[in-house]
Amino acid sequence: MKTLTSLRGYFFYWSLTLVLITLPFPKYNLNSIGIILCFISWIFYTTLHNKTQNLKRQLPLFFLLSSVFWLSLLGLLYTSNMDEGLKNLKQSLPFLVFPLIFLSIDIKENDYLTILKYFSYSVVIAALFALSKAVFFLINNFGNYFFYEQFEKILDKHTTYFALFIIIAITDFIYDIKKLSLKKNVFLALLLSFLLIVLYMLSTRISILGLIIVLIIYVFQFQIKEKLSLTKSLLLLVMCFSFLLVYLTPNFQKRFYPKSQEGVDISDVDSRAVHWEGVIHRIGNENIFLGSGTGDGHTALYKEYLKLNFKTGYLKKYNAHNQYLETTLFFGFTGLFLLLLIFYVAIKKCIQAKDIMGLSIILVFMIFMCTESILERHSGIVLFAFLSSMIVIKNNKIINSK
Secondary structure (H helix, E strand, C coil): CHHHHHHHHHHHHHHHHHHHHCCCCCCCHHHHHHHHHHHHHHHHCCCHHHHHHHHHCCHHHHHHHCHHHHHHHHHHHHCCCHHHHHHHHHHCCHHHHHHHHHHHCCCCHHHHHHHHHHHHHHHHHHHHHHHHHHHHHHHCCCCCCCCHHHHHHHHCCCHHHHHHHHHHHHHHHHCCCCCCCHHHHHHHHHHHHHHHHHHHHHCCHHHHHHHHHHHHHHHHHHHHHCCCCHHHHHHHHHHHHHHHHHCCCHHHHHHCCCECCCCCECCHHHHHHHHHHHHHHHHHCCCCCCCCCCCCHHHHHHHHHHHCCCHHHHHCCCCCCCHHHHHHHHHHHHHHHHHHHHHHHHHHHHHHCCCHHHHHHHHHHHHHCCCCCHHHCHHHHHHHHHHHHHHHHHHHHHHHHC
């Protein structure tokens, strides 16, 4: 019986880890299988009574973390495009699955850190595979696939999402540097250097801001804990802000002047401004408390793009490129309030539990959501639902134990 229980435990943790380590790789089939396996293993791991008792003690937290799913379900009641609504509801299932799993199972703090570590290494491996393919194509005169949209093709991931993966992996690695031996620190330094090179190849502007925020928090943490000298602190801060200079390089500047549908140069800032103007106009014409509904948000938005003569946005069916506006468009100020409440609770619990790495990851999500609708793609939904649940619940357990 004890052996059977151990096997269930191994299978559960293996399947839980599989969800994250398959996320950076091409396609979503393997990741979807990982989520299904994780849910099945959760059903057979510990008794229903234990799960129910654990969940009952933290019901408010469960409903908050799964609120995106419940909003999607509620939004079906007032949507006209039921097919799109059901598709979006299906996409939001991770917001139900992961809070349910993490709140009903007693997972140790070290296990959380191990799961995140596996994800970080999987990001490195996925980037190595992509880089190897780019080298192979270059050697065989198939073209240059090292930058921007070309690199995105061999990654089979949107550049912004893979940049998000990299920033989280960097965050995980840098918080290990002070804990390990010199030999392992050298290895981590090599991994960090490699990830920074890949980040440059992706040339995603918001990733630079996310990286700076992570490094600033890291510097101030050791300023307090290690009592670094003012000179060392200033030196580290200068290193942080030096990343801003990367944005001024030709590679990054070229990245942010795409062509419009009419063949005219348009800056990234101007493009985002048109996106947001269209979304704000649409929000004003909908129910400001409940939004357009689970299936109708984008249909109305595309029509708004036409009114603004933003033909590129209409033809390519661009989303809001801002998660806060996107959530408000679909679910009104109710949805925006609940999304911000998730962030507030996550940040509060990170501070109370002194989880600086968790705080850094939550802030990175908040920053990326300013210019990208992170919860519109499978990669963003699974990563945010998984990590936000894991961080909040881990820290809540630490706070309660104290």
